[in-house]
Amino acid sequence: MALDQSFTGGSEDFPGLLRRQGLLATAPTVMDAARSGGSWGQTEATTILAFKFAGGVLVAGDRRATAGNTVVYDRADKVLEIDRHSIMAIAGVPATAWEMARVLEHSFQYFRRTQLQEMSVDGKVRALSKLLRDNFGFVMQGVGMVVPIFATYDQGVKPSARLYFYDAMGAQFEAADYCATGSGSPAVRGILYYANKWSGTPLHKLNENEAVAIALRALDTAAESDTATGGVDRNGRIFPIIKIVSKDGISTMPDDKISGIFQSSVA
Amino acid sequence: MIEEPYRWVEAIANRREYIETQLASGSPIAAVGYADGILFVTLGRARQKVFEIYDRIAMGAIGHPGDIERLRMAAIELASTEGFTRSAADVSLRRLAHYSLSPVLKAAFEQVYGAPYLARLLFAEVGPRPEEDLFLRVEYDGAIATNGSSVPEIHQNFAALSATRESTELMESFLKGVHQSNGSLEEALNNGVDAWSVGHMTLHEESSRQLPEAAAIARHRQEQLATAGIEAAILERTAKTPIRYRSLSDDQVRSAVQR
Numbered sequence: 146m147a148l149d150q151s152f153t154g155g156s157e158d159f160p161g162l163l164r165r166q167g168l169l170a171t172a173p174t175v176m177d178a179a180r181s182g183g184s185w186g187q188t189e190a191t192t193i194l195a196f197k198f199a200g201g202v203l204v205a206g207d208r209r210a211t212a213g214n215t216v217v218y219d220r221a222d223k224v225l226e227i228d229r230h231s232i233m234a235i236a237g238v239p240a241t242a243w244e245m246a247r248v249l250e251h252s253f254q255y256f257r258r259t260q261l262q263e264m265s266v267d268g269k270v271r272a273l274s275k276l277l278r279d280n281f282g283f284v285m286q287g288v289g290m291v292v293p294i295f296a297t298y299d300q301g302v303k304p305s306a307r308l309y310f311y312d313a314m315g316a317q318f319e320a321a322d323y324c325a326t327g328s329g330s331p332a333v334r335g336i337l338y339y340a341n342k343w344s345g346t347p348l349h350k351l352n353e354n355e356a357v358a359i360a361l362r363a364l365d366t367a368a369e370s371d372t373a374t375g376g377v378d379r380n381g382r383i384f385p386i387i388k389i390v391s392k393d394g395i396s397t398m399p400d401d402k403i404s405g406i407f408q409s410s411v412a
Numbered sequence: 413m414i415e416e417p418y419r420w421v422e423a424i425a426n427r428r429e430y431i432e433t434q435l436a437s438g439s440p441i442a443a444v445g446y447a448d449g450i451l452f453v454t455l456g457r458a459r460q461k462v463f464e465i466y467d468r469i470a471m472g473a474i475g476h477p478g479d480i481e482r483l484r485m486a487a488i489e490l491a492s493t494e495g496f497t498r499s500a501a502d503v504s505l506r507r508l509a510h511y512s513l514s515p516v517l518k519a520a521f522e523q524v525y526g527a528p529y530l531a532r533l534l535f536a537e538v539g540p541r542p543e544e545d546l547f548l549r550v551e552y553d554g555a556i557a558t559n560g561s562s563v564p565e566i567h568q569n570f571a572a573l574s575a576t577r578e579s580t581e582l583m584e585s586f587l588k589g590v591h592q593s594n595g596s597l598e599e600a601l602n603n604g605v606d607a608w609s610v611g612h613m614t615l616h617e618e619s620s621r622q623l624p625e626a627a628a629i630a631r632h633r634q635e636q637l638a639t640a641g642i643e644a645a646i647l648e649r650t651a652k653t654p655i656r657y658r659s660l661s662d663d664q665v666r667s668a669v670q671r
Contacts, residue, residue: 162493
């Protein structure tokens with residue numbers, strides 16, 4: 146560890162620090178893979194969803210990672226805790242997405258440590274947007290596309306759960322009720338739209354168990370038609386990752402609880 | 413001046429005297445280990461003196477705010493880059509202090525035409541058990557004093573930082589008498605504030621080579637608590653999240669030290 150004495154006065158963000166030290170990947174201007182559009186089979190992770198319910202925001206993701214027709218991994222974790230109140234869920238290329246999550250996690254902590262205050266929710270949402278924007282050079286060349294969801298709890302003047310989804314270029318969209326990305330998302334959006342509008346109880350009024358049941362149903366439906374979505378593996382007892390963000394922080398739904406709700410409401 | 417070795421030694425001695433004078437008025441800081449972590453505590457009226465460096469590392473500092481800021485930022489940058497490129501487990505206070513901060517401080521101190529860092533730093537890194545806690549004091553000339561963590565017989569689970577060497581030593585000898593490494597946070601707070609009082613009392617009195625009487629410490633502590641804010645932060649030994657640093661507000665700790 147060498148001490149860098151080019152003091153920046155803390156005006157620099159964490160990606161800036163990584164860039165100064167040559168630790169952040171930049172897209173090459175020409176890449177042979179560009180023509181083939183990544184047909185060499187890059188690993189991709191699919192289908193994540195999030196919605197607001199009575200107890201905060203629920204974020205869920207199936208466990209499958211694929212490369213073309215091949216299932217690469219059936220225990221992938223696409224729902225990542227970034228700090229005590231923020232979750233980033235990923236659809237797209239895990240290699241890029243996990244790196245982004247690491248940068249983001251360190252960015253928030255670096256900001257708090259150097260500036261001696263917590264980064265605002267708007268700042269955090271924007272930080273992810275900038276990472277996606279920086280990654281767009283890769284996306285244009287057919288590799289490393291990531292389409293994340295960001296869920297957090299704003300403890301500011303008006304405490305509330307906040308939910309955002311992004312496109313691959315970094316545009317951020319705030320979701321009022323729910324959002325889903327990844328290859329299984331059309332089916333998931335159908336289920337969530339139906340549940341929100343016609344089921345009698347809109348999503349934001351659901352209790353925790355009801356919310357988990359809807360999330361499992363949505364992922365099960367997605368897996369029904371989309372081979373890249375893992376859904377629930379009943380034999381292997383591999384369940385989706387479900388996390389909840391509330392004002393008290395993040396809680397992870399234990400497998401046995403998911404299993405119980407799955408048996409009673411989905412299977 | 414530096415062509416002649418004697419003049420260089422003289423210049424260094426003058427510089428040391430100058431720095432000691434500049435540092436002489438800082439409010440002391442006590443770092444006290446307890447069963448569930450490490451507590452940093454100081455009393456003050458104005459600026460923050462205890463900082464988070466990384467998940468398990470905290471820093472207290474006395475000196476010029478500009479120099480403290482440069483060293484604090486350098487330490488955070490180093491720890492963050494290391495934690496990002498390798499893992500949080502690879503960030504170690506020992507390496508940070510010995511291989512990165514100390515050489516830079518020493519170089520700045522000995523280059524007599526440049527400005528030295530006007531700062532003394534106190535670091536602590538919380539371990540899985542009290543015996544593995546590391547306390548480390550880094551001086552403006554790069555000298556490092558540790559709590560002897562590799563030698564169990566002389567391991568001390570506390571450290572102090574004050575504006576003068578005598579005052580620091582008296583704080584540590586006070587803590588040696590009262591401190592228990594498996595105590596509660598409340599005990600740590602009380603010992604820490606007492607140690608602070610010892611440090612603060614012995615700053616200004618010229619002939620103070622002796623520990624003050626218990627009654628005098630209690631009186632001084634009472635007087636100071638009435639007019640100054642308590643700044644405290646803890647490194648928690650076990651927590652759900654990897655980030656173990658937590659600052660405690662005056663409200664949270666005042667009831668524990670008001671007796």
